[in-house]
Amino acid sequence: MTARSLGGREVAQRLRTAAADAVASCVTAGTVPRLAIVLATRDESAASYVRTLSAAAARLGIECDVSNLPPDATAPDIGAVLAALSADPAVHAVVLQAPVPAGLALTELAAVIAPAKDVDGASPASLGRLVAGLPAFAPATAQAVLELLDYHGVELQGRRAVVVGRSVVVGKPVAQLLLAKNATVTICHSRTPDLSSITRSADVLVVAVGRAGLITAEHVRPGAVVVDVGTNVAAGGSFVGDVNAAPVAEVAGALSPVPGGVGPVTTAQLLFNVATAAATPFQFSG
Amino acid sequence: MTARSLGGREVAQRLRTAAADAVASCVTAGTVPRLAIVLATRDESAASYVRTLSAAAARLGIECDVSNLPPDATAPDIGAVLAALSADPAVHAVVLQAPVPAGLALTELAAVIAPAKDVDGASPASLGRLVAGLPAFAPATAQAVLELLDYHGVELQGRRAVVVGRSVVVGKPVAQLLLAKNATVTICHSRTPDLSSITRSADVLVVAVGRAGLITAEHVRPGAVVVDVGTNVAAGGSFVGDVNAAPVAEVAGALSPVPGGVGPVTTAQLLFNVATAAATPFQFSG
Numbered sequence: 001m002t003a004r005s006l007g008g009r010e011v012a013q014r015l016r017t018a019a020a021d022a023v024a025s026c027v028t029a030g031t032v033p034r035l036a037i038v039l040a041t042r043d044e045s046a047a048s049y050v051r052t053l054s055a056a057a058a059r060l061g062i063e064c065d066v067s068n069l070p071p072d073a074t075a076p077d078i079g080a081v082l083a084a085l086s087a088d089p090a091v092h093a094v095v096l097q098a099p100v101p102a103g104l105a106l107t108e109l110a111a112v113i114a115p116a117k118d119v120d121g122a123s124p125a126s127l128g129r130l131v132a133g134l135p136a137f138a139p140a141t142a143q144a145v146l147e148l149l150d151y152h153g154v155e156l157q158g159r160r161a162v163v164v165g166r167s168v169v170v171g172k173p174v175a176q177l178l179l180a181k182n183a184t185v186t187i188c189h190s191r192t193p194d195l196s197s198i199t200r201s202a203d204v205l206v207v208a209v210g211r212a213g214l215i216t217a218e219h220v221r222p223g224a225v226v227v228d229v230g231t232n233v234a235a236g237g238s239f240v241g242d243v244n245a246a247p248v249a250e251v252a253g254a255l256s257p258v259p260g261g262v263g264p265v266t267t268a269q270l271l272f273n274v275a276t277a278a279a280t281p282f283q284f285s286g
Numbered sequence: 287m288t289a290r291s292l293g294g295r296e297v298a299q300r301l302r303t304a305a306a307d308a309v310a311s312c313v314t315a316g317t318v319p320r321l322a323i324v325l326a327t328r329d330e331s332a333a334s335y336v337r338t339l340s341a342a343a344a345r346l347g348i349e350c351d352v353s354n355l356p357p358d359a360t361a362p363d364i365g366a367v368l369a370a371l372s373a374d375p376a377v378h379a380v381v382l383q384a385p386v387p388a389g390l391a392l393t394e395l396a397a398v399i400a401p402a403k404d405v406d407g408a409s410p411a412s413l414g415r416l417v418a419g420l421p422a423f424a425p426a427t428a429q430a431v432l433e434l435l436d437y438h439g440v441e442l443q444g445r446r447a448v449v450v451g452r453s454v455v456v457g458k459p460v461a462q463l464l465l466a467k468n469a470t471v472t473i474c475h476s477r478t479p480d481l482s483s484i485t486r487s488a489d490v491l492v493v494a495v496g497r498a499g500l501i502t503a504e505h506v507r508p509g510a511v512v513v514d515v516g517t518n519v520a521a522g523g524s525f526v527g528d529v530n531a532a533p534v535a536e537v538a539g540a541l542s543p544v545p546g547g548v549g550p551v552t553t554a555q556l557l558f559n560v561a562t563a564a565a566t567p568f569q570f571s572g
Contacts, residue, residue, distance in 0.1 A: 107418040124414030124422075125397070131413050132393040132454045158479050166465060168418045175473075179452060182477040184484060187461075191468040192442050198470060214323070 006256035012268035022275035026124040033278035040069035092278035119273035135282040142173035146266035156181035162202035170208035213244040223253040289535040292542040298554035308561035319564035326355035378564035379405040405559035423567040428459035432550035442467035448488035456494035509539040
């Protein structure tokens with residue numbers, strides 16, 4: 001058996017088309033959607049990602065401003081910039097790019113971004129609204145997992161979903177999104193003993209740990225759907241996932257590839273969120 | 287076999303003693319802790335609970351003000367009262383009592399309560415901070431479950447915990463608190479097929495559904511720890527839990543009683559949170 005490939009490129013294209021439609025209606029109404037990105041790091045891969053995102057935004061007609069802060073910026077420095085952007089009516093979306101300066105917590109810094117502009121679901125209020133089922137942007141990576149599953153027709157209601165990883169940007173919000181789809185959800189992590197006994201109970205297995213090849217064939221129930229959120233740099237500079245793809249593809253019913261799975265959907269989802277924030281901002285009280 | 291009883295009265299007493307110590311240090315420093323409760327319902331059981339809470343607060347030296355709003359109060363009405371209380375430096379803690387007027391969402395209304403005063407962990411920001419591991423008050427009932435387990439020496443790290451119920455006041459925050467203790471956590475709910483097959487995998491089973499007798503002996507692995515958060519009114523007006531206690535006690539290793547388990551801990555936890563908010567308010571940025 002070879003697993004069906006849950007490719008992300010068509011999903012990303014669908015999101016870009018929807019984003020372009022939203023941008024067009026904004027422009028017709030006299031508004032150009034504007035994304036503000038705050039960067040307080042000299043990390044080269046972060047800078048590279050921001051350049052990619054800016055270029056993708058430009059192709060969709062979204063203006064993109066990058067505020068560069070020094071890598072030793074303080075919490076008040078970053079907070080003041082984010083608060084000013086969040087309060088600016090010409091800015092529809094605000095993203096604080098990871099990593100943030102040592103000793104600071106991205107979620108805490110992001111607290112000053114209004115939920116309606118928090119397109120990467122980074123603030124405590126956005127996370128809490130997600131948990132409570134109120135309108136909110138989920139972190140783009142977490143939402144991308146759901147979009148990938150939806151596009152490929154994977155049913156979630158009544159299914160057993162297992163999430164490996166409990167980060168605040170992927171594992172925890174993915175668990176909330178799966179729960180909202182009426183899956184029964186288990187969250188595993190580095191302190192979970194006998195991981196494979198739990199992952200083998202999954203109809204849908206989402207892996208977001210950041211350890212190349214962590215998940216092997218023995219972790220997967222025959223026929224299960226596996227979504228690999230990991231992007232790890234392998235020898236030679238190529239990207240590999242958290243799933244050991246070749247043996248898992250012999251067991252799983254479906255598997256998302258790395259690269260070409262969740263990754264492209266994430267970028268498209270973030271830009272779709274920017275267009276949505278500009279076109280149909282939701283109302284919220286705090 | 288008869289399960290050990292995880293009684294809550296001693297746990298509550300310990301919390302009240304700690305709260306009284308915190309109140310005493312506030313008073314020594316010239317401050318009387320003050321809790322503001324907002325009530326926008328004519329529900330008699332809510333009014334009765336508020337009277338109980340006020341009396342318990344008074345015994346600890348906590349001032350308690352109740353703002354009564356009509357049961358048809360609007361979101362702006364309630365928001366204005368909560369915002370004014372949250373901004374008042376003489377008020378250390380603000381609680382919006384459930385139920386709220388029809389059509390309104392308690393979590394959304396609570397968004398204007400500052401996290402440092404949100405002693406029942408009701409706002410989106412408090413929930414999100416809990417998810418992110420930042421300082422925050424958890425909903426008192428959810429925290430009470432953890433205090434009960436801690437008092438009775440139940441180890442959580444590396445254990446399998448199953449939470450039945452996904453409410454924003456108990457199920458979801460309990461799951462986050464168990465996860466923070468390094469349990470592997472599964473959340474089940476009304477759409478979970480074959481519930482007993484999942485609950486039987488639990489070392490620690492927390493039930494918070496609000497359906498009398500839902501959990502029977504067949505749902506429980508021999509020797510498991512069972513915490514019953516349900517309080518349902520039985521025939522004759524007595525309270526019963528979500529767990530069918532007599533048969534489950536023959537299977538479980540430990541079981542919290544109803545009444546006398548989570549209930550008394552919850553009230554004490556809430557007042558402990560008020561004293562903490564007054565004595566050592568945490569810093570936060572939004």
